Amino acid sequence: MEIAEQIKTKNIAIKKAASVAKGKIVLLLLQSFGTTGGVQKMTRTLAHALNIAAKNTDRDFKAISLYDDESNLMEQYIAPKNFAGFGKNRFRFFIETIKAIHKKDTVILTHINLASLGLLIKLLKPKCNIWLVAHGIEVWNPLQFHKKLLLNYCDKITCVSRFTKTQMIDRHKVNAKVCYVLNNSLDPFINIPDNFTKPDHLLKKFKLKPATPVIFTLTRITSNELFKGYDNVIIAISRLKEKFPEIKYILSGQYSAEEETRITNLVNDVGVNNQIILTGFIPEDELNEYFLLADLFVLPSKKEGFGLVFIEALARGLRIICGNADGSMDAIKDGELGKAINPDDIDELENSIDELLTDSITPAERKKLQQKCLQYFSEEMYVQNIQKLLATAD
Known part of the structure; x- marks a missing residue:
């Protein structure tokens, strides 16, 4: 001993x-x-x-x-x-x-x-x-x-x-x-879902049907960072509402009263009052459910150092559309995990959303996307x- x-x-x-x-x-x-x-x-x-x-x-x-x-x-x-x-x-x-x-x-x-x-x-x-x-x-x-x-x-x-x-x-x-x-x-304590069912309480909260096409953006919402591209998404939604009459765009993130007014004016100008949902700040422990509610995560930004939010979306099996002019390409592994577009091209953004909404993803495909994300990140x-x-x- x-x-x-x-x-x-x-x-x-x-x-x-x-x-x-x-x-x-x-x-x-x-x-x-x-x-x-x-x-x-x-x-x-x-x-x-x-x-x-x-x-x-x-x-x-x-x-x-x-x-x-x-x-x-x-x-x-x-x-x-x-x-x-x-x-x-x-x-x-x-x-x-x-x-x-x-x-x-x-x-x-x-x-x-x-x-x-x-x-x-x-x-x-x-x-x-x-x-x-x-x-x-x-x-x-x-x-x-x-x-x-x-x-x-x-x-x-x-x-x-x-x-x-x-x-x-x-x-x-x-x-x-x-x-x-x-x-x-990925944050080691992130909520990784086992299934991809849309949360009932959010469907009820926003008066949505399970089949309602939902586009989701989570970002800083400020007039100093318009390069995030959410204005272009709003315009793209105005063009897509005829083909997808029930489409909803959930834009989330803390914003000032000034920026809320600017976004509201844009929404009124392009006629998408019934399509846009501006949630404000979402607490960390509720984010998982918003990712599950969505069919696509869209952030056509031009100045992402990496785009942590992209891999957070991918970890929930959510397909993404990002910009091709910054660090976002690393987050999607040069297109293996997501679709990159010219962030200034609204036509390309519209067509990409249309394509992915038309070609719906199965739970098995979402699981595969999730596993690939976990493999890399x-x-x-x-x-x-x-x-x-x-x-x-x-």
Whole structure:
């Protein structure tokens, strides 16, 4: 028994030494738990996956957030012992982050707005591996000097799509050797349905029949982001209502009073008052039912870094139509999982909706689409890809 205990103690010491040699993983967040949004969802999933990857590679893990505080933490993603939140206290966030980082740690900045801290870490602890997550539009435009400077000191830049990687190289002349594509993955706690029956309570709520053709869009609804393409969908619906007289378009997402007025005016102008349902914000725990209610998910956007909502729709067995001019192509695997169109071509959008509504999908086909999505975008695959990146840092 004594020998066994000695061996166990020795193995623990060896494991601990290996962890120290490799350094720990420190994930720096702006905000992931106190609000909703695509980047927030993505960074929660990243935190959960990194925690698993850290354990698999004998590293420690710590997530540190500027805007979240301790009460915002969703403990299914990270244990409290692995998290520190500073509730907008920038000074404490900077100081405690610097104290927490050692020379061989891998430090992952989840947004370019953390550039100042990234530069400070590299200055004080140059042997740290600094990674930057490049999402989309925040790095597609000209950058301030300190943000541009950070790109020169990153050991890795993980881009959520090939499109974003291309933007980083072409716009900012980043060394292609430090740019890697790491597609987003599904939230590990997403509701994955076993069947695809339309929810009765939503049919009743919106006065729909099970056979009613339903188009669904879930996005930010703001006058600053008209590139999302929902105006074009409204116009396409006005053209399709003669062939599909019961067609409904559910447009969901939080909106301002000003944007509601603008959309209402457009709806009146093209004569689709009876076809458009503007729901406003949908709580996370209700989203699954809205995806199940729909026959198609349509978001012909022009500026998606990746399009997390596409794989969320696919995970519910829902066919999608997206734009072909941005990171959406990664989410649909270049057309294997969905249909991509020119987001400025309303005729093509109309014809694509018509085609998919006419060629109805069976439950078995929805299940197959769901399984393909899970094959490509599961957290298990995400963790494997992260571990490959970590291996190159050892």
